[in-house]
Amino acid sequence: MRKSLMRMTLRQLQVFRAVCESGSYSRAAEEMALTQPAVSLQIRQLEELVGQPLFEYIGKKLYLTEAAEALRTAGADIFGRLENLDMQLSDMAGSLQGLLSLAVESSAKYFVPHLFAAFRQQHPEVSLELTVVNHAQALRRLTQSRDDLLIMSQVPKDQGLEFLPFLDNPIIAVAPPLHPLCSRGALTLQDLTAYPLLIREPGSGTRRACEEYCHQKRAHFALTQQIGSLDAQREAVIAGLGLALLPRHAVQTELAAGLLRQLDVAELPLRRSWCLVSSHGKRLSPVAQAFQRFVREQRAQIQQALALRFEPAG
Structure with missing residues (x-):
């Protein structure tokens, strides 16, 4: 491994992630409670460590370079592992804590809050990050491993996905x-x-x-x-x-x-059928594992409870 990469800091990766997500140095600065020059400095230092430019402007729009895409993937893995460590430590202490990152097709957004509320009755210290997408966007997010789990219908059979029909x-x-x-x-x-x-x-x-x-x-x-x-x-x-x-x-x-x-x-x-989906072989966090286990073991109760709410009377 390059020695320069070992000098990379989590703070630099946090700033880099903010720029990637916002597409703007100024919006990233606002989000991170920093000045724009401070953000520019962090990115410049990161580029020196990587040895390649990370962003380029075309017109007024900021684009990620190939090196930035690779760093973004590595950074997501690093932060994911740290989040997983935090959950494991909480689990060892006897209380499941952490964030469940869940993407859902837009038609599922009406029942998913009720599903998560039932899950949180068992695990009150788990929070939810919910992203609503269409089918095509859901498939792209799966290939990018951007979420812990995804709820969708019509799961493709040729992409090696693991899925659990539940509703x-x-x-x-x-x-x-x-x-x-x-x-x-x-x-x-x-x-x-x-x-x-x-x-x-x-x-x-x-x-x-x-x-x-x-x-x-x-x-x-x-x-x-x-x-x-x-x-x-x-x-x-x-x-x-x-x-x-x-x-x-x-x-x-x-x-x-x-x-x-x-x-x-x-x-x-x-x-x-609505299905709970993940990429084959994806290593799930303790929170994602608990949610997957909850859906698998409570399928009959989930179907019954949501039917009472969403099916017509009589």
């Missing part, structure tokens, strides 16, 4: 209460194709699942409108802009309040 993810058709289809009885997916369908952005797992299913059922929507988030999609349906195929977890409050109606479609709900 149904029913996708239903919804419409505003005064929509013509609400006054009809049993429907088919084909009946829905005469009306505009509101869809998520490319990269959404729900969009992908629905497109594949509709193609399989030969239900082709001539008119679609892309809406950039699940919340906006739900509001657009309420506003009367079209129909949508949405996870029931995401619209149960609006269904109960009468703002949306679930259409009685023979081929629906489309059922998928």
